[in-house]
Amino acid sequence: MLKKTLLDQMIKFTKKDKVRMHMPGHNGGAGLSSKFKKYAFSVDVTEFDETDNLQEPQSILLNSEKWLADVFGARRSYMLTNGSTIGLIAAILGAAKPGDKLIVDRNCHKAVVSAMVLGGIVPVFVEPEFNNDFGIYTQITPLSIMDAARENPDAAGAVITSPTYYGVCSDIEKLAYQLHMVKKFLIVDEAHGAHFAFSSELPKTALEQGADVAVQSAHKTLPALGQTALLHIGDTEYIDHVGIERSLRLLQTTSPSYMLMTSIDDAVESMLGGMGKRLDMNIAQVIELKTRIGVKDKISCLNGGYLKLPQDTLRLVVNFEKLGITGYGAAELLKSEHGIYPEMADPKNVVFYITASTTSKEISILSAALDAISDAEYEREYAEKSRRLPKIEMGYTMKEAYNSKYAYLDISHAEGRICADIISHCPPGAVIAAPGQIITKEVISYIKDFTDITSIKVVDNR
Secondary structure, three states: OOOOOHHHHHHHHHHHOOEEEOOOOOOOOOOOOHHHHHHOOOOOOOOOOOOOOOOOOOOHHHHHHHHHHHHHOOOEEEEEOOHHHHHHHHHHHHHOOOOOEEEEEOOOEHHHHHHHHHHOOEEEEEOOOEEOOOOEEOOOOHHHHHHHHHHOOOEEEEEEEOOOOOOEOOOHHHHHHHHHHOOOEEEEEOOOOHHHHHOOOOOOOOOOOOOOEEEEOHHHHOOOOOOOEEEEEOOOOOOOHHHHHHHHHHHOOOOOOHHHHHHHHHHHHHHHOHHHHHHHHHHHHHHHHHHHHHHHOOOEEOOHHHHOOOEOOOEEEEEOHHHOOOHHHHHHHHHHHHOEEEOEEOOOEEEEEOOOOOOHHHHHHHHHHHHHHHHOOOOOOOOOOOOOOOOOOEOOOHHHHHOOOEEEEEHHHOOOOEEOOOEEOOOOOEEEEOOOEEOOHHHHHHHHHHOOOOEEEEEOOO
16 A cells, blocks of 8 residues: 655645635735746755855845845845744854843743753743733833843843734833843844734834844744744844854754745735735724623633724634633634634634735635624533743753753653753744743643643653
8 A cells, every 4th residue: 555645645645724714824826926826946045155145144145134134124135944943043053152030021932942952051941920900921121131131130131922822922122122221132033023024014123123033934924934033133232243153053954945935025015015004904804803792791712902902903813712612613614614723722712823815705704703603502611721831940040950861751740850852842832841840730731631741751850
């Protein structure tokens, strides 16, 4: 019997995935320009005099990066072909030295922890605010950052996630101002906010608000291929771009995909033209959808007005708790009955990506599906309530624990031991437990309730 290839399996999936409400933001190719689709494979080449070299760009790639910097209001911009992950790691390793303290958002992506492991950097975790109605983290407050900076005057800077996976933004302007007052830098994981630069209806970008560095996933919210991302350095005196460039050369592949790099450039060009207008049209349609859902009062939509915080209008977060069904259950209904594949689900909510590539018809299909689910009756489901991530108490440094001799241990027997690896949710990529963290009852309970993990790596100090 012939094995089905990965291509066969992926084609089979795409036939089920009729309405894409997930990344990448090109929406199954709908948002890609006709020119890019025509020439995508022919531009998949290697380095020549004519095609430049991303490790040391001198001509066409350098010109593209300078143009991207102009578009995004950066001093320097860099194209990335391994996602925001590599941008965050490079930014952190380029800005902080081994042994430095770094103030870090507790809800940070695992890439931030990976950088601290690699660089021997010491985390000072700050807890974001938590919204119980939706069961999600929201903003990092300026007060919490300044408290951390005051208690750790030797910290080099801070790394903040804004917007979150749920589209919620922190007050970057205040955070940047306060950190700069004490000579510390601010790096913003803006992976979910690359599209902010293309509409006045959306929150301001991190760079506009004074961040020193912002890392964005082009593939999440722009019409760009998977793995494409951007690293921007602002007009800063707190970070030396040379250090970040050195880290990028250390980490990035020496054979970056010209198809991916071309996709970044072409996606931004598209957003400056017709796709930018589509973005504003979709914003208006989503606002109308949210208003209608609010009037029916059967399901709830997250919005910035309710939070009193900036929130990405196009990040549609729908809470199904009033219907007595979980986010997981609602996501399965959307897939099986309507062919709509959302980005992710949690115990209370379903998260939908709506980008400039999403069509008006697709938003209408989603609206009708939400109506159908709202009007039906369901047997009440039980789900573990959303809750804050476990508190982090370190027993070893991250680098020490990660590089230690380790053993696998059943999670039920791991209390009191030292975690030797990164344990995370993905999506959204948040770290449940980090290397060096003491495994408490709270950690074990969280892993059991929210993951399928049964055994973990612990430091073997026998």
